[in-house]
Amino acid sequence: MALKHVNAIIVGAGAGGGIVANELSQAGLSVVLLERGKWYTPFDDRKDDLRNQRTCVLGNSFGPDEERNPRVYADSRGREQVVQSNHWAYSNNAACVGGGTLSYGAMAWRFMEKDFRLRSTYGTVEGSTLEDWPITYSDLEPYYEKAEWEIGVSGDDSNNIFRAPRQRPLPMPPLPHPREHQILKPAAERLGLHPFDIPMLRNTVPYNGRGACMRCRWCVGFACEVNAKCGTQNTVIPKAISTGNCDLRTECIAREILTDERGRARGVAYFDSNNRLQQQTADLVIISCAAVESARLLLNSSSRLFPDGLGNRHDWVGRNLQGHAYTGAVGLFEQETYDDLGPGASIAICDFNHNNPGFVAGGLLANEFIRLPYQFASRGGQGVPRWGAAHKDFMRQYYRRSISVMGPMQEMPVFDSRVQLDPKVKDYWGIPVARLSGHRHQNDLLGTNFMAAKAEAWLREAGATTVLRSGPISLDGPSGGQHQAGPCRMGNDPQTSVVDKYCRIHDIDNVYVIDGSVHVNNGGFNPVLTIMAIAYYASANLLKTWKGTHVVS
């Protein structure tokens, strides 16, 4: 039996898709929200330090499962391997209702004004497809604010003199400062830096009908068992469903976007939770599967009119895959720094996001989330005994006496870092899988070296007796990871981008891509709040142009 036609089908119930689902259902559109994973409750999480969404040596806790969802990874020399979802090269995010927002660390950064205008600020960068965004910070500002208040952000960035202007403060105060914060703050001030409380999508006081953070040490990589971490799964998605207009279908694997003979999309073909092939027709198709899977779905939707996949007339779908090059340093102290107060990450500086000598852009630096013992033991570093009696002494001496300062370096987009369809490997449902290949830009190496040195200086000033700096990053292979972005670039020129400034695919008037894949560059920040802001912004524009069953151009 054919499924009832709806106004909009959204593929992917993560940071972007969850928000779009709520905006459209509140406006009265009938919506189907497809999600390939399950809807977990806070009690499905086992707080397992070897099986979670960050340390997944025994598997991922929130999917996708290891057996049915392979990808292919190729390094710069073209050596290929088929990887499972718990392999580092897979670039996994998560597969569940809420997507990455169920188990993220929840830093809630606004990009800076310059992040939308890197090309104008720094000029052309050799070997990179760096470009200005077709939108500016001020276009997104009201939607950043909406995300902060609707999803819920705590923190205090008033001491951050580099931040972009905001109209309204954050809705919740920061958590009381843990010991690491107390040690790092005066040190940063002595160095003339501008430390402040990290904005986080986390309740610090009761908000939105949920309680406050209980400050456990299982934060990044885990679902919050007191539901204090704010994701789309406990905010906008339940709201969308409560309108009666949104039908959430979990464990549904999208196969392709269906198009008609006039070149418009008419719906999505997907495998339901019983692996039956279904066709859901809709007036609008919205792709929010996160960078790698969004690109893969577009590429898999080839037809007579679109032989290379949707939106891919000029071979830009899947290009410019980015993430973040993480770098920093670990400081070892004589005094105890560990106070067992989660989430751990608390203090940050944005002094090195821009205007650095010798390279383009930069990134924030912040203290890290609490490191569980295996993470700490397996980290290593130059001069750290890897095994034997010395290793054990090191663990006893320094596990509770160390501070880690890390940050995401803004990566330069590279045209050849890309998502393609693998010609041979297929997933459990017979759909060609994503093949990730390419390399990073030289600028990423210069930037990370610079930031690691700055992290080291901060830790030394804070009193660290030994500092273990992150080694130089490898430029081999594509970037990606949880912060994956870029392969469906937003732009005004249809020849050098995939979607327009409202996230609509250039040559199809009823297909939108709304997630991190539209980012032109990914900021020196964790990208989730920007994904959320773009989702609000794109939905608002979509609704403005929505007339009954059609979007008017």
Added chain:
Amino acid sequence: MQSGRLNRRAFLQAAIAAAAAAGTGIACSRNRTPWWFFTLDEARTLAAIADQIIPPDQDAGASWAGVVNYIDRQLCGPFQILQKTYREGLAAIDQTSRSLHGKLFADLDPPQQVALLHAVEQGFVPAAPWQQKSSAEFFRLILDHIMQGYYGDPRHGGNREGVSWKMLGIPYPPIRGRVRFNPPKLESPPRSR
């Protein structure tokens, strides 16, 4: 209908077989060994290695903490594809030890064991036992697994009694949430199974 019934029967038989295999670990267990995957000799070698990687001192060593048990269990689960690597790698370590000292690894003196592990880590080993896999690669693998077994969650078979967490001074039990409430007092002690 006839074929439907047959299909269902075939399905049930397969399901029962699968359940039995999963429940008792038939697919993975061997005769005359308490382990799911390892032979007695392999377990002995691995325990000796583990106790040099994380040696016992005032805090328990890796073998007491159940690292061998952890790896054994994972080799019948998430590490299934590494079974051959372990079988060959542990044999290669014993072969190396035999060719250098005429004894199995577990029978060497502790200083000899440490020296041999350093050689394995750096790849300064006789070529013959290590034709399939580089010794340094195998060392990195078991080093990581031993760390997981020692510092990871006890539910996976290692870190007995949370010994490494106690060593690091992390409050125990570290799991709050569902167990943060005190369980109700029982009238009589729970019956043993």
